Amino acid sequence: MPSPADTLRTLLAQDKLHVMPCCYDALSAKLIEQADFDLTFMSGFAASASRIGQPDLGLMSYSEVLDQARNIADAVSIPIIADGDEGYGNAMNVRRTVAGFAKAGAAAVMIEDQLAPKRCGHTPGKAVVSRQEACDRIRAAVDARADGADILILARTDARHEHELGEAIERARMFKELGADILFVEAPKTVAEMETICRELPGPKMANIVEGGVTPDLSHKDLQEIGYAIAAYPLTLMASAMRAMVGTLERLKLDQxxxxxxxxxxxxxxxxxxxxxxxxxxxxxxxxxxx
Structure with a gap:
């Protein structure tokens, strides 16, 4: 049987867009697999809300996130991408984070360049570390993979918010040169920016579609034509479930x-x-x- 990382590599070698609903626990991941999607992502936003009932502002510890990822990986056979945030510390922490998610069964782990505590990519107050520190994180992640962690590296930059698109693209290009497998420039604001990202950066790119967020919510066809390999929907399932639960609770209260x-x-x-x-x-x- 191929490893989760090998399965993801095979998917990324295909010339198509992979639509990726994001999960937050083992049950939501099972529903995604039952709906015949090829892969899923453990959304940090949704996992924090589900596990501890708190916003995604760096409140969940590494061990809590790792445990959540392990439970999800145990429940499904499709590859999962884990949210490794900023790596939970310095470069040595990043190495431990990457190795830990590989052992937990994740096919890939996302490492980002935000200052700790990180924030959701579509909420205010984001800030990023220097280019050097950002590159050190990705270098450490790649080194952990080279030392035996069978896992892909999804390198994310949030520099578009604070430093405009050019800086974000340059950081992502440097991440690729360091060995990142998938690039993720968070929160482009226009279709033109999304086209620039895919035109100027090599390798697989991921789009993050938050309903009501700053990135245009394009059709799957448009995202594929622009050049994305993965379209992540981090809050679609949680928002749907929460709305249904709130409505049902209200009807139960009114005996409807x-x-x-x-x-x-x-x-x-x-x-x-x-x-x-x-x-x-x-x-x-x-x-x-x-x-």
């Missing part, structure tokens, strides 16, 4: 009919894995088999 918005109990059990469990467990039920 809530069944139209509920998945059937049979489908719920099947998607979680009850039926598969029963099917496999029957192999070991000797008392029933002998009758």
């Amino acid at each position: 009919d809530r069944t139209p918005d509920l998945m059937s109990f049979a489908d719920l059990r099947d998607r979680i894995g009850f039926n598969k469990y029963y099917e496999v467990s029957e192999r070991y039920d000797t008392s029933r088999r002998d009758k």
